[in-house]
Amino acid sequence: QKEVEQDPGPLSVPEGAIVSLNCTYSNSAFQYFMWYRQYSRKGPELLMYTYSSGNKEDGRFTAQVDKSSKYISLFIRDSQPSDSATYLCAVDNDYKLSFGAGTTVTVRA
Amino acid sequence: SAVISQKPSRDICQRGTSLTIQCQVDSQVTMMFWYRQQPGQSLTLIATANQGSEATYESGFVIDKFPISRPNLTFSTLTVSNMSPEDSSIYLCSEQGALRNEQFFGPGTRLTVL
Numbered sequence: 001q002k003e004v005e006q007d008p009g010p011l012s013v014p015e016g017a018i019v020s021l022n023c024t025y026s027n028s029a030f031q032y033f034m035w036y037r038q039y040s041r042k043g044p045e046l047l048m049y050t051y052s053s054g055n056k057e058d059g060r061f062t063a064q065v066d067k068s069s070k071y072i073s074l075f076i077r078d079s080q081p082s083d084s085a086t087y088l089c090a091v092d093n094d095y096k097l098s099f100g101a102g103t104t105v106t107v108r109a
Numbered sequence: 110s111a112v113i114s115q116k117p118s119r120d121i122c123q124r125g126t127s128l129t130i131q132c133q134v135d136s137q138v139t140m141m142f143w144y145r146q147q148p149g150q151s152l153t154l155i156a157t158a159n160q161g162s163e164a165t166y167e168s169g170f171v172i173d174k175f176p177i178s179r180p181n182l183t184f185s186t187l188t189v190s191n192m193s194p195e196d197s198s199i200y201l202c203s204e205q206g207a208l209r210n211e212q213f214f215g216p217g218t219r220l221t222v223l
Contacts, residue, residue, distance in 0.1 A: 092209070095205060
């Protein structure tokens with residue numbers, strides 16, 4: 001069983017829509033959860049991180065963790081064409097990151 | 110944030126040869142990591158590069174194939190040895206930031222093996 005599962009998409013939305021991205025993880029002991037954004041031919045860029053359960057908001061981005069269901073989510077409000085990228089969820093397993101497959105998002109102008 | 114550079118940015122190599130990838134970070138860090146991102150797939154951790162001691166490899170990766178050096182706290186190299194087309198991938202280094210859940214990545218080295 002993979003440590004992190006993520007629907008690879010792709011996901012295409014019109015500009016201004018809400019983008020919803022989800023991952024599930026297998027080990028209930030995980031405490032640190034990250035979302036990375038990766039533009040084409042670039043390295044992943046840390047977007048947001050959360051510790052344990054709860055929500056975290058940063059501008060148009062909201063990260064949620066539900067430890068009871070082992071579910072992590074990222075929401076992008078008022079999506080822009082510049083948000084078009086691959087979004088990867090990750091869990092921290094003693095500083096070693098396990099990544100989901102990544103979801104490719106295209107925001108259409 | 111962090112500034113991480115990798116050299117080369119890309120290379121095309123022949124089967125059976127080796128390539129050494131360099132990773133330079135802009136400040137002293139305790140932990141550096143090497144990942145592989147195969148075409149259309151996510152990142153997989155190869156090893157943790159330890160300063161002053163041997164690297165710690167993940168399951169499925171061995172030192173003979175992926176020797177790693179970490180001579181100081183700002184620099185590391187990964188060698189891909191005796192390459193085959195299956196080694197065609199993007200190789201990325203990362204550094205652990207000051208906070209537990211901050212890990213920053215370099216731009217990656219895109220390797221094609223013919």
